[in-house]
Amino acid sequence: MKMRKITALLCAVTMTFGLVACGSGTETELAAQATEAEASDADLTGTVSMAGSTSMEKLANATAESFMAKYPGVTVTAEFTGSSAGVEAVTAGSVDIGNASRALKDAEKEAGIVENIVAIDGIAVVVDPANTVVDLTKEQLISVYTGETKNWSELGGADAPIVVVGREASSGTRSAFEELLEIEDACIYASELDSTGAVIAKVAATPGAIGYVSLDAINETVVAVSLEGVAANAENIKAGNYFLSRPFVMATKGEISKQSEAVQAYFEYLASEEGKEVIAAVGLIIAD
Numbered sequence: 113m114k115m116r117k118i119t120a121l122l123c124a125v126t127m128t129f130g131l132v133a134c135g136s137g138t139e140t141e142l143a144a145q146a147t148e149a150e151a152s153d154a155d156l157t158g159t160v161s162m163a164g165s166t167s168m169e170k171l172a173n174a175t176a177e178s179f180m181a182k183y184p185g186v187t188v189t190a191e192f193t194g195s196s197a198g199v200e201a202v203t204a205g206s207v208d209i210g211n212a213s214r215a216l217k218d219a220e221k222e223a224g225i226v227e228n229i230v231a232i233d234g235i236a237v238v239v240d241p242a243n244t245v246v247d248l249t250k251e252q253l254i255s256v257y258t259g260e261t262k263n264w265s266e267l268g269g270a271d272a273p274i275v276v277v278g279r280e281a282s283s284g285t286r287s288a289f290e291e292l293l294e295i296e297d298a299c300i301y302a303s304e305l306d307s308t309g310a311v312i313a314k315v316a317a318t319p320g321a322i323g324y325v326s327l328d329a330i331n332e333t334v335v336a337v338s339l340e341g342v343a344a345n346a347e348n349i350k351a352g353n354y355f356l357s358r359p360f361v362m363a364t365k366g367e368i369s370k371q372s373e374a375v376q377a378y379f380e381y382l383a384s385e386e387g388k389e390v391i392a393a394v395g396l397i398i399a400d
Contacts, residue, residue, distance in 0.1 A: 157185035158374030164191075164198020164211030165284045166307045167326035168360055170394045171231060172211060178390050179381050186374045194306070195284025199225060202365050208375045210363040213284035213326065214291075220363075228362045230382050231396040234327035235289055235356040236344040238315050238334040245269040247338040250355065254293050256322060259300035264320060277303045277314050277323035288358035289324050324356075328395030350397050360396065 160179075162172055169192050176188035193201070195212040199220050202210030216227040237253065239245065245267050248256075255261040256274055265271040278301045279286035285308065290296045305311050308329045315323040316333035323334075327344055330336050336344045339356060348354040364371055368379050381387045388398050 153183050154185065156183045156374065156377055158187075158372055160186060160188040160209065160372075160374050160378050161207040162188070162190040162198075162209040162211055162362070163193050163201040163207045164209075164363075165195045165213040165360075166192040166309075167213040167233065167285050167329065168192075168211045169308070170328055171360060171391065171396060174390050174394050175378075175382060175387065178386070179378055182381065182386075183374075183377060186377070188378065192307070194280065194282040195287065196282040199363055202363050205365060208364070208371065209378075212361040212363055213358060214288040214361070215359055216361060216363060224365055225363050226365075226367055227359075228364060228368060228379065229359040229399045230362050231360040231391050231399055232349065233358055233360050233396055234344055234346070234349045234354055235285060235292070235324050235358060236327045236330050236336040237322065237324050237339060237356070238312065238330065238336050239322050240315055240317075240319055241333070241335055242319060243269060243335065245337060246335075247341055249340055250293070253339065254295055257290075257293070257299045258295055272320040275302050275318050275321040276300060277305065277311055277318070277321050279308075279311065279324075280304050280306045284358075285324065285326060289356065292356055292358070346395065346397055359399065 172190040176190055180186060180188055195214055198210035199212055199216065201207045203220070203223055203225055210225070213233065216225060221227065237248065243264070245264060248267065252261065252267055257276060261267065262274055263271065264274055276299070278299060281304070290299060303314055305314060308325050311323040311325050312329060312331065312334055315321040327346070327349070338344070339354065342348050342353045344354060349357045364375070368376060382391070391398055
């Protein structure tokens with residue numbers, strides 16, 4: 113009887129040590145894999161250059177900063193020159209990525225430029241804080257930007273002239289806004305400004321002003337009006353209820369697989385869970 117107990121005890125001890133050894137081996141392997149991955153990240157070197165949309169400034173800066181923290185051997189630079197200028201730069205080969213806050217045109221695609229959609233953005237229509245108009249229909253918005261409606265009293269607001277503010281001709285935000293409303297080349301602007309920040313500043317400081325900006329750029333100095341009774345927010349855009357939305361494109365000359373190792377790693381990062389968290393953190397919707 114004692115012998116059986118001793119034998120059982122020895123078997124239990126042997127099994128316990130076997131499990132511990134197995135567990136230790138697994139933990140060691142996982143640690144080794146993590147170390148190897150970190151070493152791989154540290155070994156990657158090179159540069160990633162971007163130029164283009166001012167509306168994509170937050171996205172480009174946030175992802176560049178987090179990507180460089182992960183890959184300290186890679187330098188990412190970004191210039192904000194407007195969507196068309198960004199596409200022209202990548203076409204000419206002067207940058208790796210052309211940022212465009214609009215879909216690519218057929219002519220651009222025919223030139224070998226690939227449309228890589230990395231996020232979806234909404235275009236918010238903003239007015240100065242004193243404006244009492246809080247909602248516009250699509251038809252009303254069209255009539256304002258084509259010059260048919262000139263006074264806020266016609267829209268249920270105060271008796272004050274409407275000051276129509278927009279972006280410069282090369283802006284991706286302007287292209288998307290006009291295309292979505294089908295009013296290309298039909299807008300009458302009081303001011304055409306060269307950046308998202310300039311539009312916000314102008315609208316905030318000008319009584320009766322109205323403008324359009326990227327959803328993630330809205331701050332407390334302006335008020336975003338609802339469109340067709342739908343508020344400008346990510347939930348409504350994701351649900352397909354808000355009609356002013358557009359893609360954020362990081363265009364490349366040729367497929368991503370043809371780009372440098374550093375550029376490929378950047379796009380892989382954008383598609384990773386970590387990258388998606390950064391994209392969501394700047395107020396954008398993850399592209400499917």
